[in-house]
Amino acid sequence: MRPNYPFNCWYVAALSDEVGQGLLARRLLDKPVILYRKASGEVVAMEDRCVHRAFPLSEGCLDGDRVVCGYHGFKYDPDGTLVEVPSQENVPPGAGIRTYPIYETAPFVWIWLGEPGAAALRPPPRVPWYLDGSGWVSTTEVLRVEANFLLLHEHYLDLTDVFVTHPEVVPPDIQTLPPLNEVEISERSVAYTRMTPPSRLAPWESAITGLPEESVATRREEGTFVSPALHTQHYAIEVDGGDAYGLLRIHGFTPESPGATHVFLQMARNYANDEDTITEYLRIMFHEWAARDTKVLETIQRQLEEPGARRRDINVKADRAAIRARRIVMDMVDDETGRFALHRILTASD
Template identity: 30%
Template sequence: MSTSHGQALAYEVGAPAALPLFPLNQWYVAGFAWELQDKPLGRTLLGKPVVLFRTADGQPAALEDRCCHRALPLSHGTLEAHGVRCGYHGLLFNAAGQCMEVPGQAKIPSKAKVPAYHVRERDQIIWIWFGSADQQAPTGEPPAYAFHSDADYLFEGDVYHYDAPYQLIHDNLLDLSHLGYVHLRTIGGNASIHMNAHMQVDSDDTTVKVTRHMPDSVPPPTYTAAYPFKGKVDRWQEIEFHVTHLRIWTGAADANTVSLDDPQRDGFHMRGFHGVTPETETTCHYFWSMATNPKSNPQETKAKVVEQTVMTFDEDKVVIEAQYKNMLAFGSKPMVDIHVDVGANRARKIIEQLRQSS
């Protein structure tokens, strides 16, 4: 494991033409299971317009969002038992992208097909594979996320669209010291404790883990609204960065009642899933869910946690989009690193190395 400080931030938009803009040969988050209902869903992912839908047997499918006849987005069409029908002249395409019917014409042209993507559904997350030219097929299955099916947890999730590059969200999630300043109404707490918390950063070629402990803290509003703490608490923040998503386990227990090194520790848990998928160089999709372990009034407690989570993410969105707008206004003016930037810097280094090798 490496523990060096990392490298400076690199925010420049644009990349050499020979390199992909984003790491390839990865499973990226395309959506949540509940988004695929009775209509096709159009979404641009890694610069590629994609239409997502379910087949008659409930399996997710993804095609290029362009009819090969006159280029109308297939997401403007309708779903039928055998696939998606274009909303312009009615060509019908199956999950493999093959045209199955041309209304009023018996012969289907051999070139009447659209590219199809590998897509999987796991733990209510829809994953899509973006491969390089020499690795079009997935090298394995997408990652599991057990907290969406664990009986001890309840969860909800949603999607944000950001007018900002996706790595700014990585930066935000890997540096939770900002909680004491940005999220005073929800998950914040004492800013000094956040900025001075002991932080351990571990990394390898594809992941970064940031661990922060804040013993003997006053619980923030979100925590007291959801859990019957007796007084001060021992808080923890464990952030796992993966190339296409992050997993964040935050929570607290009554002070001096659990070991913060015990992976099975009790207390109030917030298990966040954060799928951060580029739309373009300068915009992205943020797929989030929050799971919690209610001790009483489960639905009411979950609702409180989700409500507070939405307030928190709304606050982050304002900050990140304002940050990016100002970065554009000031151009290449340099920025200074401080101690809380270690995890984000390492994640950026991993992204760049994978982009170079894609």
């Protein structure tokens, strides 16, 4: 059965800090991949499989910029070309393993696992509020969630669950979230905005701004399905007659397999950049938030994997953005599936 994620898309393979001059093994889109840095600092990504006996190259080592298989010592250049077979003088002509296009924009290392020739036509997505890091301070975290990546997109495109799953974060005067002010849809992205009515600060808002809990503020929430690989949330606390405090969460969602997802999380703010206590407070809070979300999503995934189970969801108004995002993803998958089927037909007729 065809998975529900497109291959012709840039996905986050790792955080920049994770990739060094050693072999990092990771399963991405159900493909075994290794990543490492050459002496020049450039990141290399290649198939984690020796051409000889399918031994994982991640069990081997590096010899300079070359990868050495840990089974029979076969050696590969960074472009995947087999350059040495210790047991004989000659190397089988044309032997090698696949390598993958890489694009690094710290803190993310992006990878293209689809059609190689299409990578150059579609640059990795850019985050509109965080183009160069100017004025922002951030932390990062890597998580693994045993749930399909679309469940994560749908979850973060509808935050109305907070009253049940995260009641402590809701400002004290807000009983329900107002409807979305606007949902903007393009061919490949979905964005929404929501403004809350004025209310006093929640305890966590008071802690990260240093303002009294009696302070009154409105909140502007912006969520964007940037691509199948990326979701962003911008949350601005706008105090009456005062400053705005901006928070940004960037989620890189990369399928490990149809039932598991790597989450590359960046959390940033645009104020009090030198206050380490605020940084640590937000890091812990967002980690706990993500852990609670993970438990919910993994429970849903287990339900969907029950024998004979299928999705029988109903949708409500709050699902507008999530429904559109799912449709974009499935259109991309259908497009790839159709082109693959056509290629097989043409190849068979040759």
